[in-house]
Amino acid sequence: MEIYIARSAGFCYGVKRAINLAKKTLSKSKENCFTLGPIIHNPFVVEELEKQGLKVVDSVKDIKKGTLVIRSHGISKQEKEYLDKMGRKVSVVDATCPFVEKALAMLEILKKEGYEIFYLGDKNHPEVRGLLSYINNQAVVFEKPEDIPEKKYKKVGLISQTTQKPEVFKRSVEKLLPLCEELRVFNTICKTTTIRQREAKDLAKKVDLMIVLGGKISANTKKLAEICREELEKTYHIETAKDLKKSWFKGVKKVGITAGASTPREHIKEVVEFLKNLGE
Amino acid sequence: MEIYIARSAGFCYGVKRAINLAKKTLSKSKENCFTLGPIIHNPFVVEELEKQGLKVVDSVKDIKKGTLVIRSHGISKQEKEYLDKMGRKVSVVDATCPFVEKALAMLEILKKEGYEIFYLGDKNHPEVRGLLSYINNQAVVFEKPEDIPEKKYKKVGLISQTTQKPEVFKRSVEKLLPLCEELRVFNTICKTTTIRQREAKDLAKKVDLMIVLGGKISANTKKLAEICREELEKTYHIETAKDLKKSWFKGVKKVGITAGASTPREHIKEVVEFLKNLGE
Numbered sequence: 001m002e003i004y005i006a007r008s009a010g011f012c013y014g015v016k017r018a019i020n021l022a023k024k025t026l027s028k029s030k031e032n033c034f035t036l037g038p039i040i041h042n043p044f045v046v047e048e049l050e051k052q053g054l055k056v057v058d059s060v061k062d063i064k065k066g067t068l069v070i071r072s073h074g075i076s077k078q079e080k081e082y083l084d085k086m087g088r089k090v091s092v093v094d095a096t097c098p099f100v101e102k103a104l105a106m107l108e109i110l111k112k113e114g115y116e117i118f119y120l121g122d123k124n125h126p127e128v129r130g131l132l133s134y135i136n137n138q139a140v141v142f143e144k145p146e147d148i149p150e151k152k153y154k155k156v157g158l159i160s161q162t163t164q165k166p167e168v169f170k171r172s173v174e175k176l177l178p179l180c181e182e183l184r185v186f187n188t189i190c191k192t193t194t195i196r197q198r199e200a201k202d203l204a205k206k207v208d209l210m211i212v213l214g215g216k217i218s219a220n221t222k223k224l225a226e227i228c229r230e231e232l233e234k235t236y237h238i239e240t241a242k243d244l245k246k247s248w249f250k251g252v253k254k255v256g257i258t259a260g261a262s263t264p265r266e267h268i269k270e271v272v273e274f275l276k277n278l279g280e
Numbered sequence: 281m282e283i284y285i286a287r288s289a290g291f292c293y294g295v296k297r298a299i300n301l302a303k304k305t306l307s308k309s310k311e312n313c314f315t316l317g318p319i320i321h322n323p324f325v326v327e328e329l330e331k332q333g334l335k336v337v338d339s340v341k342d343i344k345k346g347t348l349v350i351r352s353h354g355i356s357k358q359e360k361e362y363l364d365k366m367g368r369k370v371s372v373v374d375a376t377c378p379f380v381e382k383a384l385a386m387l388e389i390l391k392k393e394g395y396e397i398f399y400l401g402d403k404n405h406p407e408v409r410g411l412l413s414y415i416n417n418q419a420v421v422f423e424k425p426e427d428i429p430e431k432k433y434k435k436v437g438l439i440s441q442t443t444q445k446p447e448v449f450k451r452s453v454e455k456l457l458p459l460c461e462e463l464r465v466f467n468t469i470c471k472t473t474t475i476r477q478r479e480a481k482d483l484a485k486k487v488d489l490m491i492v493l494g495g496k497i498s499a500n501t502k503k504l505a506e507i508c509r510e511e512l513e514k515t516y517h518i519e520t521a522k523d524l525k526k527s528w529f530k531g532v533k534k535v536g537i538t539a540g541a542s543t544p545r546e547h548i549k550e551v552v553e554f555l556k557n558l559g560e
Contacts, residue, residue, distance in 0.1 A: 106462075166458065169457075170454065170457055170458075173453060173454075173457060174450060174453075174454070177449075177450055177453060177465065177467065178446065178450075178467075180467065181466070181467055182386075182464070182465065182466050182467070183464075183465040183467070184462070184463075184464045184465070185457065185462065185463040185464070185465070186461070186462050187457065187458075187460065187461055187462070187463070
């Protein structure tokens, strides 16, 4: 069996940075350390960090004293205000992904300059909820271009969640273009996402079976699986090597592996070990 | 023979306004009246106005005294400066198309805010030469998206000559989108152009022969002919009914007529008369 691993599979810059900051904080801090929601969308990494002492809380108000590591998705305006109010009682280590911070700067420009804002993304995703809170949710959030209301607009600003598909973003531009006088587009899809998706698509075209590794609630991993499935029906989205079934690989000659931005390198290695032990 | 005339065929708002202003000026003025280049791209209309006393000059410097009617395409920065210098010796009646004026305002915003400007248009067209003079020609002028250099851009502003094809404009957006971080698009194709092109295309689909009426140097008429020809090989671009040949219509059951923005209603009527006299 031939095994191909996508070059860009696994941890992206923002996730690596967040994990490293969390580990460093845990090793140094004498106080309780928290994250607001799981630090990344991978339950195994979260569990490992919990063992080292990181506490996951659902609400920022659960933190009365200690250190908060802000995860790569960022936090909302209201959460920021709470932390400011707590002052020195709660220290903050900010691991917000720089691409998310950049998207926020763009959103604020669009808001300030009076654009009607269209935001391609999942309205329940923490990145989206966080960012939109800074512009008082004054944006149309949509998941597919077909959902954009067909009417005339004057000044439209278009922006995207960092992990969306460039192809869907492109179709959103096409949908909006004839509807408005001015269309200002900030391409806020992060480069790693674009490259990872392109590599996954190319790989899915040349193998018999595709494994997409990453958290089931990870937006970018789900998108990767979607993209691979468009090319290859035999695409499996798994969280770890434990989810693999021998029966899938009967008659399979070429296997491709890719992994979401929140998947550690070791998880990929475990999948490779499993495949090697199949002995086909 | 069935004859179909596109609803939007003929004079657009900007052209009608320019002709009316020229006629009004000619009837009132006791001085010499000028235009810089033909007032519209239709030799017959120009000839008629010349008979009424309108003089066509090639350079603004040929006007030492009198009244200049600025045609719908507008004038360049240098020409404007010359006129300002001439003061009361040369009166100015400004018939610049409001859509062209709007495009200038957009171009100036893009220039001021530091965008790299891409301009879809014909660099030799007076509208384009005029507009670009106000931003010291600091724009990449291109006629097809394939000509846009493939490299990375930071802030790109995209704008169009008012008479370009929306479909080519759309493909230009698609070409630029993956190349730049920010893409700010001003859709400066005038609405009449868009509607006229769409109607011409629809008409060409349902007839056996298409007549496109308008000046041979008229940009918008040439584009109309191109669009019709994509749908129907039997498309004839003529300047007046005199160019029609009986032989074209053998076996033809349905004829479609459209006309450029600088074509008078009477010219369309003459074509209809010709067709009716064919007696088929």
